[in-house]
Amino acid sequence: MLIANPAPASPGVLYTNSLIAQRADPHIVKHTDGYYYFTATAPEYDRIVMRRATSLQGLATAAETVIWRKHSSGEMGAHIWAPEIHYIDGRWYIYFAAGRTDDVWAIRPYVLETTSANPLTGTWTERGRIALPLNTFSLDATTFVHNGTRYLAWAQNDPAVGSGTNLYLAPMSNPWTISGTPARISVPTYSWETIGHRVNEGPAVIQRNGRVFMAFSASATDANYCVGLLTASASSNLMNPASWSKTSTPVFTSNANTSQYGPGHNSFTVSEDGQSDILVYHDRSYRDISGDPLNDPNRRTRIQKLYWNADGTPNFGIPVPDGATPYRLKSYNYPDRFVRHWEFRARLEANVTNLADSQFRIVTGLAGSGTVSLESTNYPGYYLRHKNYEMWVERSDGSTLFRNDASFYRRAGLADSAAASFESYNFAGRYLRHANNLLYIQPVSTATERADATYYLE
Structure with a gap:
């Protein structure tokens, strides 16, 4: 049956990674x-920097302004970490962590405020340290509003719990003051949270689909650094720790295939059209680090699309390769299904929770001549190619035959010009088409065949 499918509500986005070198714990609003x-x-851990641009990619080349520097003595004099910028009730606030000149590990959360419309040019007032009931190592403060209440979430050590940091939550009476007794909502207990250090830190909140999702980072800040996820119902009492459930495995980890290591300390933003959620995070391009990872300067800011599973939960996928970000190819006439590879055979399938199997970079065609090729995200160097008219994902062997088999002319969608169709380079008139949920290159003549050969980039 032919199903009319309007353009996706969350169209594809295209960015180039990495975005900004030597910038960790990125926060974009x-x-x-x-x-x-x-x-x-x-x-250098000595200042707070800021950029602005009208596009996410534009941040890569935007001028950077130092809006605040560490104190020369006392509090806020060392380890200036993880600033976040928030716009609250007509004012800008920056939350950050800092140590003391006489005790660089006396890390605590602090707040700056400006009334300027442009925070890059504003005068910043120090609102001082956020007073917490426990006067212990504490950092990574973030804030969000849920059901009309503003909350602060942060990471902190509690000696009664043990070493490392746990995640806490408290309502706020103003942007630099919590009220009531904080709730401890997460303690590092899984093996993936305790490699090198016992760590839950860097909370970041996104609210969708009747739930509150809190991503957080775990383990040491080397290649073991990863992202876990807490989830609470939007109708629950967020201050009740029992409202929160934790994934038993991390949702975002190092990936040797894509050469991305230690992804974490993320934030969330939205695409330029407001229709796609964007995952912002840092990682490194190499696994092995000499000495303390905190002394390695090469964590860099990266961005990629955040997808959503059919059950309404976020799908982080994998840290994608450097270069252009990938797309998913969504079927025009089966809108719940995507092109994916399974044991390297290309097929059409719904509920592809192994997200990277359904992500492809559209790159310059291996055959040239105005063509494109579709490169696998989780197997870089592997491409969609036809073989006996069947579509497979295979590693390029450099041959002319492979280059031709893996190259296509990108056309306006045969069933919807806002979508895309892919005509074989070396078999004119044959298009990338699904039939019985497998992918082929086949001739296209009927309305059903045109629909089968049409895909939205998402």
């Missing part, structure tokens, strides 16, 4: 003035 505002940890 899209403001109502049309600008994206970016801040992050500088590897």
Whole structure:
């Protein structure tokens, strides 16, 4: 049956990674003035920097402004870490962590405020340290509003619990003051949370589909660094630790195939059209580090699309390769199904929770001549190619035959010009088409065949 499928509500986005070198713990917010505002940890740990641009990619080349420097003595004098920028009740606030000049590990959360419309040019007032009931190592404060209440979430050590950091939550009476007794909502207990150090830190909240999702980072800040996920119902009492459930495995980890290591300390923003959620995070391009990872300056800011599973939960996928970000190819006439590879055979399938199996980069065609090729995300160097008219994902052997078999002319969608169709380079008139949920290159003449050969980029 032919199913009319309107263009996807979350069309594909295209960015180039990595975005910004030597900037860790990145935080990006899209403001109502049309600008994206970016801040992050500088590897010298001595200042707070900020950029703005009207596009996410534009942040890569935007001028960077130092809006605040560490104190020369006392509090806020060392380890300036993980700034976040938030717009609250008509003012800008920066939350950050800092140590003391006489005790660089006396890390605590602090707040800056400006009334300027442009925070890059504003005068910042120090609102001081966020007073917490426990006066212990604490960092990575973030804030969000749920059901009309503003909350602060952060990471902190509690000696009664043990070493390392746990995640805490408290309502706020103003942007620099918590009220009531904090709730401890997560303690590192799984093996993936306790490699090198016992760590839950870097909370980041996104609210969708009747739930509150809190991503967080775990383990030491080397290649073992990874992202876990807490989930609470939007109708629950967020201050009740029992409202929160934790994934038993990490949701975002190092990937040797894509050469991305230690992904974490993420934030969330939205695409320029507001229709796609964007995952912002840092990682490194190599696994092995000499000495303390905190002394390695090469964590860099990266961005990629955050997808959503059919059950309404976020799918982080894998840290994608450097270069252009990938797409998913969504069937025009079976809108719940995507092109994916399974044991390297290309097929059409719904509920592809192994997200990277259904992500492909559209790259310059291996055959040239105005063509494109579709490169696997989780197997870089492997491409969709036809063999006996069947579509497979295979590693390029460099031959002319492979280059031709893996090259296509990208056409306006045969069933919807807003979509895309892919005509074989070396078999004119044959298109990438699904039949019985497998992918082929086949001639296209009927309305059903045109629909079968049409895909939305998502």
